Amino acid sequence: xxGFGAPEIVATGLRFPEGPVPMPDGSxxxxxxxxGTLTRVSTDGSLSxxxxxxxxxxxxxxxxxxxxxxxxxxxxxxxxxxxLLFPGHxxxxxxxxxxxxxxxATGAVTTLYDGFEGEALKGPNDIxxxxxxxxxxxxxxxxxxxxxxxxxxxxxxxDGSHITRQRAEVMGPNGIGLSxxxxxxxxxxxxxxxxxxxxxxAPGELAPPPPWAPGRFVGTPPAFRLLDSLAIEENGRxxxxxxxxxxxxxxxxxxxxxEFLPLPDVGITNIAFGGADRRDAYxxxxxxxxxxxxxxxxxxxxxxxxxx
Numbered sequence: 001x002x003g004f005g006a007p008e009i010v011a012t013g014l015r016f017p018e019g020p021v022p023m024p025d026g027s028x029x030x031x032x033x034x035x036g037t038l039t040r041v042s043t044d045g046s047l048s049x050x051x052x053x054x055x056x057x058x059x060x061x062x063x064x065x066x067x068x069x070x071x072x073x074x075x076x077x078x079x080x081x082x083x084l085l086f087p088g089h090x091x092x093x094x095x096x097x098x099x100x101x102x103x104x105a106t107g108a109v110t111t112l113y114d115g116f117e118g119e120a121l122k123g124p125n126d127i128x129x130x131x132x133x134x135x136x137x138x139x140x141x142x143x144x145x146x147x148x149x150x151x152x153x154x155x156x157x158x159d160g161s162h163i164t165r166q167r168a169e170v171m172g173p174n175g176i177g178l179s180x181x182x183x184x185x186x187x188x189x190x191x192x193x194x195x196x197x198x199x200x201x202a203p204g205e206l207a208p209p210p211p212w213a214p215g216r217f218v219g220t221p222p223a224f225r226l227l228d229s230l231a232i233e234e235n236g237r238x239x240x241x242x243x244x245x246x247x248x249x250x251x252x253x254x255x256x257x258x259e260f261l262p263l264p265d266v267g268i269t270n271i272a273f274g275g276a277d278r279r280d281a282y283x284x285x286x287x288x289x290x291x292x293x294x295x296x297x298x299x300x301x302x303x304x305x306x307x308x
Contacts, residue, residue: 004261005295010282011045014289016078016085018229019060019070019126020282022274028282028291031057031070034078034085038068038102041291051107053100056091058140059126059229061303063158064133068102069112071124071137084266084287090123090142095149097121099137099156112160122149126176126229129304132203133158136166136185138173148172153187153214155204166206167198167214175230175240179253180301186218186253188227188240193220195227195238195251219251219258229270232301234278239300241269241284248283265290273300 015034022028028041029050038051038060050068059071075091098114098121115121125140134157141149153167153176167173175188178200185198185206198215199207209215221227221242227249228241238251246268248261265285274280278299283292 003297007263007283007292007294009045010291010293011041011047012288012290013047014039014284014291016087016286017284017289017291018058018270018286020270020272020284020291021060021062021068022272022280022282028272028274029060029062029068030284030291031060033058033073033076033087033286036075038070050104051102051109053102053109055096055098056087056123057100058124059137061127061129061135063101063129063135064304065158066104068104069127069129069135069158070100070102071127072098072100073123073125073140073142074098085289086267086287088143090144093144093146095120095122095142097124097139097142099124099127101158101160110160112158113156113163116154116163116165122151125151125174128176128178129158130178130200130203131182131304134204136176136178136204138170138176138187140172140174140190153185153198153206164204166204167209170214173214174228177230177232177238178304179232180234180236182304184253185215186230186232186238187214188230190226190228193225193227195219195230195240197253216255218253218255221245221249221258221260225249228268231271231273231281233273234299234301237298239271239281241271243267243269246285248281261294263292263294278302
């Protein structure tokens with residue numbers, strides 16, 4: 001596609017990587033779900049474990065305090081298909097997801113949240129900080145022998161003191177991100193392959209949903225694809241990791257259509273923007289365990305965090 005650079009391999013040998021965060025020193029932090037770790041990818045592609053998280057670390061963001069905040073889904077059973085690795089059913093019959101905080105200087109791990117009003121978190125997936133120092137996160141749910149969970153959207157304070165559920169019974173919410181003005185929350189659903197927009201009316205509070213939908217419909221791919229995590233461009237476009245036909249789907253926030261950048265993996269899950277001009281897109285190709293870098297035609301939005 002015009003304006004997009006060719007994909008460059010940054011690192012290989014990862015075990016279902018997700019949640020890339022480009023760091024100021026040129027390294028990239030990410031989680032390896034199947035290895036249960038927070039991992040640093042150095043500029044030469046070498047890997048080092050920052051923290052052992054256990055379960056299934058799934059989403060990652062750097063908070064205003066410089067610590068790493070992780071959505072942990074509790075763990076999957078894994079399916080090997082030749083050189084490809086796929087997540088299957090939940091590793092545990094009982095829900096055991098959590099939000100973890102990692103001190104990047106020491107590797108110390110703290111569990112901030114593992115439930116809401118007495119109900120266990122099912123499968124926390126992705127996370128984004130707002131300009132007030134709190135964070136939004138999706139609970140995708142899990143698939144078990146007994147069936148598929150509904151998911152939800154939560155808002156929480158970074159000190160572990162308060163959590164609210166802003167949407168319940170969402171159909172597998174996965175990626176989550178904020179518009180450049182912090183006034184719109186975007187969420188992608190995996191199996192329905194839909195992107196939704198929801199109005200933020202106060203810090204940590206969403207406007208009530210319309211009938212039959214969690215928010216305003218933004219778009220869906222024109223063919224059978226599944227949607228994963230997302231990142232926002234500086235101009236407000238929504239870039240979503242796309243599976244089955246692997247690539248990045250770029251949605252117009254006003255619902256004016258989409259474009260698609262194909263990439264060489266059926267499981268393209270995450271995208272994050274880094275580099276001095278925020279036009280280096282770091283993309284996780286999870287089923288092959290690869291981290292790519294693609295030169296992007298437009299800058300990505302700078303996250304609400306202190307360290308990048």
